[in-house]
Amino acid sequence: MCETCGCGKPDGFTIHDPKHFHEHEHTHENGHNHTHSHDHESAHDHEHPNEKVISLNIDILSQNNIIAGMNRRFFEGRKVLCLNMVSSPGSGKTTILESTISHLSPSRKLYVIEGDQQTLIDAKRIEKAGAPSLQINTGSGCHLDAHMIEAALTKMEIETNAILFIENVGNLVCPAMFDLGESKRVIVISVTEGEDKPLKYANMFESSHVCIINKSDLLPYVDFRTEEFIKNATLVNHHLEFMTVSAKTGEGMNKWYDWILRLSDQVSGH
Amino acid sequence: MHEFSLAGEVIKLARQEAEKNKALSVNEITIEVGNFSGIEADAFESALSLLSEGSILEKTHLNIVKIKGKGICSACDKDFEMNQRMGTCPICNSFPSEIKGGNEFRVVSLMIEEE
Secondary structure, rough: OOOOOOOOOOOOEEEEEEOOOOOOOOOOOOOOOOOOOOOOOOOOOOOOOOOEEEEEEEEEOHHHHHHHHHHHHHHHHOOOOOEEEOOOOOOOOOHHHHHHHHHHOOOEEEEEEEEEOOOOHHHHHHHOOHHHHHHHEEEOOOOOOHHHHHHHHHOOOOOOOOOEEEEEEOOOHHHHOOOOOOEEEEEEEEEOOOHHHHHHHOOOOOOOEEEEOOOHHHHHHHHHHHHHHHHHHHHHHHOOOOOOOOOOOOHHHHHHHHHHHHHHHHHHOO | HHHHHHHHHHHHHHEEEEEEEOOOEEEEEEEEEEEEEOOOOHHHHHHHHHHHOOOOOOOOOEEEEEOEEEEOOOOOEEEEEOOOOOOOOOOOOOOOOOOOOOOEEEEEEEEEEEE
16 A cells, blocks of 8 residues: 555556656545544553563664665766755746756756646646656655655656756645755745745755745735845755746846756766 | 655564564554654654554554754854754854754664564
8 A cells, every 4th residue: 555645556656758648547446534543452551571672763764865865876976966846836946947948958958857746737848848857746645755756767868967857746844854865955935925934834944955036026016025034044044045036037047047057067077 | 744654664664673573563662753853743643543554553552752852052052952943042142053953753662572
């Protein structure tokens, strides 16, 4: 059984190449409307002469972290820059990627792994923008994990010195915990969200390296105070670097492109 | 929600260790959950009890130990209890400080029944 959601699929996620798309229907006839209760009435009220304590001290995320380490070695071996893009739903990650692809290709080889609960909408948008992409559908899952990326990498022919973007599931909570093997984690926030997001979702801001503040073209119409937001985010992570952009108008995007190119050059040793 | 996939990891881990040690049963499992681990201890407990049905952990007593966050001040180098990821040092009032504890999420031990 899938241990992410108990849906009965062996892995709980599916990978689609948007170029070879056909519909799959998955129904869960014995679906999710049952309850369990556990009463441990007899626990520890009788003798256990053969009891023994095994000391473990094992990190529960260690399995994910081992695979993330393998992914990271894969990227380093191929001199690939991998950026894990995280945000709430609707912050504009896909639009940022579309602009980035049209600006940076064909000078760089770009790839995108898309993570969503369902549909191929984003992968199709990325293909249209001009980069090969794979769509991971997590089903009921709320995040991508290192194992899903490992599985996707076996289906992609990634060239050396390339740049791989992973667009994570739109969610400011769960993806924070899962290292995918990325070189850097990029958090995207839009000015239509609250300035207090970093304080409310501290884990995600704490684990990111760069913060893109998107939709700057809407600043005149919303109450978002950029300085206040940066102050809050810095309280949670004083190493965070900020870029204010509008993926729609292109304002501020050059700083983002330069940052990617600089990092890609570092990774590929140029 | 991610508590479910992590509860699955715990069951896998317990099964491996129980097999390795030829355990008849696992009577207790002790898990540390840090304040900054990103794990909601109650949600994790529910997820584990739901998923453990039919598994090696079905009748196991779950012992969750919550670990408080700890920070160390970059200015005065003292450590202090931190309740949120943004602690200003309570001793010298400086900022920033680095997190030194509270990220734990690990299986500490299993109490097994031997043959």
